[in-house]
Amino acid sequence: MKLTLALAQINTCLGKVEENLEKHLALVKEAQSAGAALLVFPELSLTGYVLQDIAATVAHRPSQEDPIFRPLLEASQNIDMVVGFVDEDSRNRFFISAAYLSHGEVLHVHHKVYLPTYGLFDEGRFFAWGDNIQAFDTPFGRAGMLICEDFWHASPPYLLWLDGADIFIFISASPGRGLSANPKLESARWVDHINRAYASLFTSFVLHTNRIGFEDGLNFWGGAAVYDPNGAEVVHGPYHQEALTLAEIDLNQLHRTRARLPLLRDERTGLVLREMNRILSNQNSKDRR
Amino acid sequence: MPDLTINTDVARQILTGFIRSEINRMGFSRAVIGLSGGIDSALSCYLAAEALGPNNVLAVRMPYKTSSNDSLSHAQMVIDATGVQSKTIPITEMADSLIACFPEMDHNRQGNIMARMRMIILYDQSADFHGLVVGTGNKTEILLGYTTLFGDSACAINPIGDLYKTQIRQLSKIMGVPQPIQEKPPTADLWIGQTDEGELGYSYAEVDKLLYLLVDQRYTPAQCVEAGFSETFVRAVVERMRRNQFKRVMPPIAKLSNRTVGYDFLYLRDWGT
Numbered sequence: 001m002k003l004t005l006a007l008a009q010i011n012t013c014l015g016k017v018e019e020n021l022e023k024h025l026a027l028v029k030e031a032q033s034a035g036a037a038l039l040v041f042p043e044l045s046l047t048g049y050v051l052q053d054i055a056a057t058v059a060h061r062p063s064q065e066d067p068i069f070r071p072l073l074e075a076s077q078n079i080d081m082v083v084g085f086v087d088e089d090s091r092n093r094f095f096i097s098a099a100y101l102s103h104g105e106v107l108h109v110h111h112k113v114y115l116p117t118y119g120l121f122d123e124g125r126f127f128a129w130g131d132n133i134q135a136f137d138t139p140f141g142r143a144g145m146l147i148c149e150d151f152w153h154a155s156p157p158y159l160l161w162l163d164g165a166d167i168f169i170f171i172s173a174s175p176g177r178g179l180s181a182n183p184k185l186e187s188a189r190w191v192d193h194i195n196r197a198y199a200s201l202f203t204s205f206v207l208h209t210n211r212i213g214f215e216d217g218l219n220f221w222g223g224a225a226v227y228d229p230n231g232a233e234v235v236h237g238p239y240h241q242e243a244l245t246l247a248e249i250d251l252n253q254l255h256r257t258r259a260r261l262p263l264l265r266d267e268r269t270g271l272v273l274r275e276m277n278r279i280l281s282n283q284n285s286k287d288r289r
Numbered sequence: 290m291p292d293l294t295i296n297t298d299v300a301r302q303i304l305t306g307f308i309r310s311e312i313n314r315m316g317f318s319r320a321v322i323g324l325s326g327g328i329d330s331a332l333s334c335y336l337a338a339e340a341l342g343p344n345n346v347l348a349v350r351m352p353y354k355t356s357s358n359d360s361l362s363h364a365q366m367v368i369d370a371t372g373v374q375s376k377t378i379p380i381t382e383m384a385d386s387l388i389a390c391f392p393e394m395d396h397n398r399q400g401n402i403m404a405r406m407r408m409i410i411l412y413d414q415s416a417d418f419h420g421l422v423v424g425t426g427n428k429t430e431i432l433l434g435y436t437t438l439f440g441d442s443a444c445a446i447n448p449i450g451d452l453y454k455t456q457i458r459q460l461s462k463i464m465g466v467p468q469p470i471q472e473k474p475p476t477a478d479l480w481i482g483q484t485d486e487g488e489l490g491y492s493y494a495e496v497d498k499l500l501y502l503l504v505d506q507r508y509t510p511a512q513c514v515e516a517g518f519s520e521t522f523v524r525a526v527v528e529r530m531r532r533n534q535f536k537r538v539m540p541p542i543a544k545l546s547n548r549t550v551g552y553d554f555l556y557l558r559d560w561g562t
Contacts, residue, residue: 014559052555181294214310216557219303
């Protein structure tokens, strides 16, 4: 089965959800006319990234009743999409979130579980920590979504893999940093490396999109990419400019790669669990590492 | 020894994008730059001209009576090469009318007055030209505090403040900043014979490497000594950085209420754009 993907690496307007929605709907049309069946937007694509005190004022519930999500859900009748937004739960906690929309339904919402609060990042100050990592079924197979820092940690992709995800959808608002003699920024190099590694280690598809543009002095580097279950790069978008990057993936590649390389078959989850329990039960002992 | 080499294509793309984006988001399309004849303001001017188009950049030369002729002619080279708009507004009269009130004034005070007179002119020109003031301070001088608060450090945006002097030189070369500007010894030109390196007591090439280890690579002072820098030098630079932190932050506001600007009223400049 072939699937045509569209990765939108866009600039956003900080705190102006309606303006960002317009851009989303325009890209939906563009992706649709290019024949894409799944369109992926970056982290916080509906709000902008460094929200700080704006966070609480741009939250939306992913439902038909919501004025922002209604038109997106309508648009999802014709194309599946992943959007980034601020979710406010029934007890008024705010989450950095990703929603998967398909045929007018919200198939899954992921709340970012790792909020970087160090260096230039301050997410933990403004947002609640998500507490679930779950794969979900889509018309194209089982998938999982993670947001930026979530996949800087190795465990969330691993959990998605065990939960049945064959398609990893990663979205970011990654500030560019680490300029050296290398033609790629250190942050771009790092993300490209690990995403290729996840595709290889989990013999799965990895889709990543990242926003572009500036917020005050921060730049966002774009560079959307798709890797196949062999760890081969299927497509790579440009750095630092807006683009809708299209890729056709062959889902049958999962069969071919896993017939050759049965890493999933041989994964010893019972061993992992046993060792995790041992490690965690030793947590109070003096020789803890 | 650390390698401070940067990829100039990436730097150029990010910095021109930054200038364009941040000026447009504030509702402007033009920039004003004080052109001293030195390499930092030359580079800012090249970047702004590339980002906005030369016609949207106003370079202002602001000589004092003791300013060297080279400063003026080197600034002119930048104006000619980039094709930006330009003005020359001498500061002698305005600076001297204040300096004359205090006959005992030393050259540091005089230098600060000159730097602040230039700031006044740039902000006034910015209103007239409908452009934002683009800064010309580099990372080395920001970290060392080798700058006049509310003087040459005043600007709306600063594209080159995360580049060490060594890296400014590398990027300037690629951007085509005229040779004499690249080669002359850096000077604030606030009094005759002044050079940055003479006043600081060390060369930029040397201090940039140390700052890169201390700041970018998070070396402790002791680890810098282990890496080959003299202990006196390391101590002097660390102390100079610490002492000048006040120049790098907004003035602290005494907190009284539940929500105070700077502490818990937090928005980017780009809020709503």
